[in-house]
Amino acid sequence: MVVELISVGTELLLGNIINTNAAYLAEQCASLGLSCYYQSVVGDNAGRLGEQLQTALSRADVVILSGGLGPTQDDLTKEVAAKVIGKQLYLDENTIDRIQRYFETRGIEATENNWKQAMIPEDARVIDNDNGTAPGVIMEENGKTVILLPGPPGELVPMFEKDIRPYLAGRTNEVIYSQTVKICGVGESRVEDAIQDMIAGQSNPSIAPYAKTGEVHLRVTARAENEKGARKLVKPVIKELKARFGNDIYTTEEDTTLEKAVADLLIANDLTVSVAESCTGGMLSARLINVPGISEVYKSGYVTYSNKAKRRLIGVKKSTLDKYGAVSENVAREMAKGTAVLSKADVAVSITGIAGPDGGSEEKPVGLVYVGCFVCGTVTVRRFQFQGNRTKVRESAVSAALTLMRNCILEYYSQVTFGKK
């Protein structure tokens, strides 16, 4: 079954608000096994909205419109949809009562234009709105279905959960199941190369790569009659991806971020951690502390942007700074070591680099970053050359640091067979 989404609202065309409804509805429809090939946004304009709805009906079985059900003059989704389907509007008693109650319980007077919201297309199914005055509407006509939903997410989402999702589920005979494999420290095109053959031959399940700073996510999606069947199709593909990317996969859990994977690794091994940052100025600590429960292992963080702070707070030697410069392997090493020793942490990570726009040189260009990682006595330092603006360089450095922490800890335990230290 094919579904198409139409979001109605001039505020969307003006970019005043972000279209979160479309993302929500799209994800819901995908999880129901519905195919969606088009989404569109039109303003509160009868002519263009009517055309768009006709086009959508010509290529989809179900069209879901959101927005434009408000009480004001320029809310005309219901009127336009009724016209396209060829239905009259009538005043729905039940909806009048609900609107009446809605205002009474809030001690407000309903205004005249509120009754516009009680106008319903004939033969339509009315979906009560528990969080507002605009009811939803389901219209079925010559094998096509048009669903109207209120625009505010606080009304649309609960209405979809309670009534629309079950309605659509009852009309499909397919289920979609997805699982994501999250890879860190490997470039997008390199990941692509490694799975060319798998992507080439893919149909069901399908593999879709998504790149984010320092990470690549591979989403494996399968359709089947039931979830059990879909999971069965996904499983061998995940297994193959694990075989190909091994340790570079930090999770296959939907809600696990890279910082959470690292935090879990620290907590599981009862390793305390401290952080020293120069150019990233606290971004790495901030990401680790995104993770609820990190307080168990997080000891202290130092933002040592100046040479003086590097010396005073975490004991980097003046001679090292003078000889090699603040952005150097040696300083990254002393930062990590000093931080570990001073804060008595099992793991300490350091970042020093040139984020730009200024401060670059021939031999040390903008984007040069050294990341150091101390794990139970051993310090590893990696050199990176990142591209992009100041923000991009700093975000890349943080991802690289999280990846290095993870690798060093895994490395350490692959050698230590008799538990911690």
Next chain:
Amino acid sequence: MVVELISVGTELLLGNIINTNAAYLAEQCASLGLSCYYQSVVGDNAGRLGEQLQTALSRADVVILSGGLGPTQDDLTKEVAAKVIGKQLYLDENTIDRIQRYFETRGIEATENNWKQAMIPEDARVIDNDNGTAPGVIMEENGKTVILLPGPPGELVPMFEKDIRPYLAGRTNEVIYSQTVKICGVGESRVEDAIQDMIAGQSNPSIAPYAKTGEVHLRVTARAENEKGARKLVKPVIKELKARFGNDIYTTEEDTTLEKAVADLLIANDLTVSVAESCTGGMLSARLINVPGISEVYKSGYVTYSNKAKRRLIGVKKSTLDKYGAVSENVAREMAKGTAVLSKADVAVSITGIAGPDGGSEEKPVGLVYVGCFVCGTVTVRRFQFQGNRTKVRESAVSAALTLMRNCILEYYSQVTFGKK
């Protein structure tokens, strides 16, 4: 001039990501005085993308496509657009060099599929990508314009700012001039109340409020034949807004962020600064260090998430922690004072709070945050109760801290008439 937006990507149709690019581009186009009647989303499918582009070209002068310029097989926006316009693709030497350099500076080997990104439609204008490997493309044919932009916001936004916006601005016969008044520490509804009358009567110039965490931006936009005329229309409105919001306006400069306004204030008054953070875990330092040149005044940052770190690093008394708890006015005060004294900074700011989801109580609910600010001997502490999830609470705390720093410094200098200290 009419523009239409097409976002390309199956991940959008599946609802895996929210379409922030469309909102950004729509807002930019509106600010340029371009009319936009349709936005659409299509997957990485040659047939449907081609149809959608043809439809868009039939009703718009300029079509902006974003996404589908990656190195992978399913990235085919460029190929489809070239076909629709009737152009061949050729291998662009300059782009090859750029991609080569991009990988060389990272010490990585470019893979075969990367060269796909150097294929450019003949007669097209290539827009260099400073933050990735996929160049942008501008094609002009029979009075129509097709613009291709990379999908990642970190690449699309800077490219639009640097090259596409000026290009579009040069194509409209009327000039749009905007100036933004940026307000901190005042709620959105209070700001809107204060300018109801101005918004009600507005046409040219128009006033559009945009709320972001802890800030409200008022964008004043005027159209005229030339920039001089537009500026003349905007000027009195800015003057009136300044009269109404006074010191709560931290800038009217487009590229000045709240952290830059605070940094400028510190640098201008030759005030050094240090930071101590608990629940925000480095986010405040990270934002200050967003500002190039902050190194002049930034001394040191401490991430003291645990009570132990609060005591050991910045000298908070055990008795204070025991008596009042880590999230209290007294601890915020001692954190700020201790940080200032230890790091010999003129200004020190502290944040301690409950970001959630756990750790809240009847008397200290999730979202409770204390911010302390030391300025040349005086400590001010403010109590905040923020709403929202962990991230939202932490971001709100950082904005509140920047606003408090700014107010305390301004306050200090309004009293001290004889220069610094």
